[in-house]
Amino acid sequence: MNRPEQAVILCGGLGTRLRPLTDNLPKPMAPVNGRPFLEYLVQQLREQGIRRVLLLTGYRGETIREHFGDGTAAGVAISYSHGPTEWETGRRLCEARELLDASFLLLYSDNYAPFSLDKLQAFHMARGTTVSLSVQPKAKANIRLAPNGMVKLYDPTRAAPGLEFVEIGYMIAERDRLFSAMDDADASLSVTLRTLAEHNELAGHVSRDPYHSISDLDRLVVTARYLAPKRIVLLDRDGTINARPPRAEYVTGWDKFDWADATVEAMGQLADRGFQFIVLSNQAGIARGMLDAEVVDAMNARMRDELAGRGIEILTAYVCPHHWDDGCECRKPAPGMFFRASAEFQLRLDRTVYVGDDPRDSEAAYNANCLSVLIGPDRHGADTSDAKPARTAETLLELVPWLLSRFEEWESVP
Ligand SMILES: [Mg+2]
Ligand SMILES: [Zn+2]
Secondary structure, three states: OOOOOEEEEEEOOOOHHHOOHHHOOOHHHOEEOOEEHHHHHHHHHHHOOOOEEEEEEOOOHHHHHHHHOOOHHHOOEEEEEEOOOOOOHHHHHHHOHHHOOOEEEEEEOOEEOOOOHHHHHHHHHHHOOOEEEEEEEOOOOOEEEOOOOEEEEEOOOOOOOOOOEEEOOOEEEEHHHHHHOOOOOOOOHHHHHHHHHHOOOEEEEEOOOOOEEOOOHHHHHHHHHHHOOOOEEEEOOEOOOEOOOOOOOOOOOHHHOOEOHHHHHHHHHHHHOOOEEEEEEEOOOOOOOOOOHHHHHHHHHHHHHHHHOOOOOEEEEEEEOOOOOOOOOOOOOOOHHHHHHHHHHOOOHHHOEEEEOOHHHHHHHHHOOOEEEEEOOOOOOOOOOOOOOOEEEOOHHHHHHHHHHHHHHHHHOO
């Protein structure tokens, strides 16, 4: 169960719900902001350390092969296994068996979600299952999970009660055990996944950052908006935009709000280059009765007004009002406010940076699959953890050139 080095993408389907776009194009080649959707997946895999990609092609597979070739331009080695359009997904995998690594990452070719191969691999190793899927909560779902992440029921008909999650692809599979569980090589992969669930051999790794799909024309429009480059930076408030109050004390009124001048200066420089901002702030003082929620809102409104007067746009300011004992999904280091930003602004979290002053800020960003930078006196607190920030500095001003080059690099790739 080594960390997968090979990714396999199911690219053979007809894409009937994308017609007329797919009259002449295979679905994974659907144009998204001037690039085939599949380029975004291949780039994502490259960024996750995958160096070899196997594309299982079918319908109009030659179009895919002509575009990607051996993968040199995409920075990964790409090979192909081609079969007739009518083959089911199980058959495509079987026919490619000789080309598969012992452990491989398997993707559908119509979903995008930020993911971490390291996190998925750790989850997979801990459970020792044949397949570990990435799953998301959804109203119309096909998966029921146990609290420990094991799939209790996998129902492709979506008819059973108590189904809460849907798989989005991004699964780690153990080749030999997968084929042992495959009764009918001509059937869809979902038949084998159902069998695996029945034998306690299937696990589901939950992500709550909304995934995006190109499965129909309406979704394609939303997905294009999501995948379009944006210059949006996420920021903590206390200790980052304004001076930090003493621990367990709160900024209780505008008269106690002291601007962190270097951050404001940095935000101004970024705003001049087209950046906007979203603020994510823990305010447990509200739950503790030491801070009035309306006062916090009024302070944030005043902060936004004054920054707007300097040409700096804060798109919104999210606040977690909960106590640390409440177990909410929004108090950092939980990633709930990040996912809200992702949903409300079609913000791709693997293409932005969170700025904070507390190691828990970096932890929250890590939990959201987002980069972080840490400023201020505690900036080295997360250096030895998985949540290590991408950069640290005394003030944000020193990091403006790095931020600019980071975003420019992102804008140059899918
Ligand atoms: Mg702070
Ligand atoms: Zn909360």
